[in-house]
Amino acid sequence: MSAKAFFLTTFALVFVGALAAGCGDDTSVAPTVHNDAPLLAPQNVEAVPYAGGKVIISWDPNTQSNLLGYNVYRLDVETSLVLKLTPTPITATSYDDLSIAWGKSYQYRVTSVGQDLTESAYATRSVVLPDPTDAKERRDRQDP
Numbered sequence: 001m002s003a004k005a006f007f008l009t010t011f012a013l014v015f016v017g018a019l020a021a022g023c024g025d026d027t028s029v030a031p032t033v034h035n036d037a038p039l040l041a042p043q044n045v046e047a048v049p050y051a052g053g054k055v056i057i058s059w060d061p062n063t064q065s066n067l068l069g070y071n072v073y074r075l076d077v078e079t080s081l082v083l084k085l086t087p088t089p090i091t092a093t094s095y096d097d098l099s100i101a102w103g104k105s106y107q108y109r110v111t112s113v114g115q116d117l118t119e120s121a122y123a124t125r126s127v128v129l130p131d132p133t134d135a136k137e138r139r140d141r142q143d144p
Helices: 003-020 132-142
Strands: 043-050 054-060 067-076 081-084 094-097 105-114 123-128
Touching: 043 105, 043 123, 054 105, 054 123, 067 094
Parallel strands: none
Antiparallel strands: 043 054, 054 094, 067 081, 067 105, 105 123
């Protein structure tokens, strides 16, 4: 085999091998960059009850680059039942809980969710919803 034939055969084998390995393919995907910084819990969480049967939970935005969104949970203090209110992470920095019961005590928990779906520690805010009947009775007793 001549030197020229050897060179061309070697080049062809290397080139085909590189293509098989994905080198030179314009559709290749850039490697994923992982930000390993631990997610911080949301800050300044507030839970405010409103007439009409809702509690608005709000918090300051997390500015970490690996943030996907937030999960919101509600703990029923009486039963210790924890309910995840957001089926998937939300990007908003507030959530309206429309499924409350007056006269109950709740603790709201908000977590930051990362791109890899890991959650931060939770930040909490407790709220006690007065029983509207009790509130009316107290008001009636105070009226002259």
